[in-house]
Amino acid sequence: xxxxxxTRAWTLSxxxxxxxxxxxxxxxxxxxxxxxxxxxxxxxxxxxxxxxxGANIENASYGGTICAxxxxxxKAASDGIRSFVALAxxxxxxxxxxPCGICRQVIREFCQLTMPVLLVPADYSKRLLGGKEDGVKExxxxxxxxxxxxxxxxxxxxxGK
Numbered sequence: 001x002x003x004x005x006x007t008r009a010w011t012l013s014x015x016x017x018x019x020x021x022x023x024x025x026x027x028x029x030x031x032x033x034x035x036x037x038x039x040x041x042x043x044x045x046x047x048x049x050x051x052x053x054g055a056n057i058e059n060a061s062y063g064g065t066i067c068a069x070x071x072x073x074x075k076a077a078s079d080g081i082r083s084f085v086a087l088a089x090x091x092x093x094x095x096x097x098x099p100c101g102i103c104r105q106v107i108r109e110f111c112q113l114t115m116p117v118l119l120v121p122a123d124y125s126k127r128l129l130g131g132k133e134d135g136v137k138e139x140x141x142x143x144x145x146x147x148x149x150x151x152x153x154x155x156x157x158x159x160g161k
Contacts, residue, residue, distance in 0.1 A: 011085070012045075012085065012086050012116050016045060016085075016086065017086070017118065019045075019051060020043050020045050020051060020086055020087075020088040020118065021043075021088045021090070021118060021120050021124065021136065023043035023051045023053050023088070024041045024042055024043040024053070024088035024089060024090045024118075024120055025041060025090055025120070025124065025125070026041065026043075026053060027041030027042060027043055027053035027054055027055050027068065027072070028040060028041025028055060028068075028090055028091070028092070029041070029055070030053070030055035031055040031056050031057075031068070032055070032056070032057045032058055033056055033058050034058060035058050035060070035062070036058060038056070038091065038092070039055070039056065039091060039092050040055065040056040040067065040068040040069075040089065040090070040091045040097070041053065041054070041055050041068055041089070041090050041091075042054045042055075042067075042068035042069045042071070042072045042087065042088065042089045042090075042099075043072065043087070043088045044072045044073065044076055044084045044086070044087050045084060045085050045086040045087075046076065046081045046083060046084055046085070047083040047084065047085055048081075050076075050081060052072050052073075052075050052076040052079075052081065053072060053075075054068045054069065054070070054071030054072025054073070054074075054075060055068050055071060056068045056071065057071060067099070067100060067102070067103045068089065069087065069089060069099045069103040069106070069107060070102070070103055070106050072087075073106055073107065073109075073110060076110075077110065082110055083110070084110060084111050084115060085115065085116075086115060086116045086117070086118065087107065087111070087115065087116070087117045087118065088117075088118040088119075088120055089117070089118070089119055089120065090119075090120035090121070090122065090124065091122060092122045093121075093122055094121055094122050094123050095121055095135075096119030096120060096121050096135065096136065096137040097119060098119055098139075098144060099117075099144065104141070104144050104145040104148075105145070105148075105149075107141055107145075108141060108145055108148050108149075108150050109150070109151060111141055112141070113140065113141050113142035113145075113148070114140055114141070114142060115140060115141050116138060116139075116140060117138075117139050117140060117141055117144060118136050118137075118138055119136065119137040119138075119139065120135075120136050121135040121136070123135065124136065
């Protein structure tokens, strides 16, 4: 039997990677995007193996819109799940898309800088069926948000105090 290897130097198994990508694709179906017509799905893998899905939910006032990544984090955090090992994000465009700046900062609140982030192209499944490379861009939170500000910075000593 052929041995399956983990991606990159992460502890994310091939099985967990596939499960997470498929969950992000499924999550996209829950998108409410009547204004932008830009559906996004995200899936988080918690340290205890739960997969939490989120989709973007738009609002006529635009500012009330919440991205798929934040939807997944809010769902998880409100259920007491606050530790994650990986994130996958997908949309309907053929190239991988990256979380917006606000989402990157919210992800930073709950995730390690070394956490894998999988940016999945819309044609992921077709690529696999065609025997092509899957097109997933594998990155980390630190690569997406260099020199970031996180909760640990609030504990630093302050000048004059």
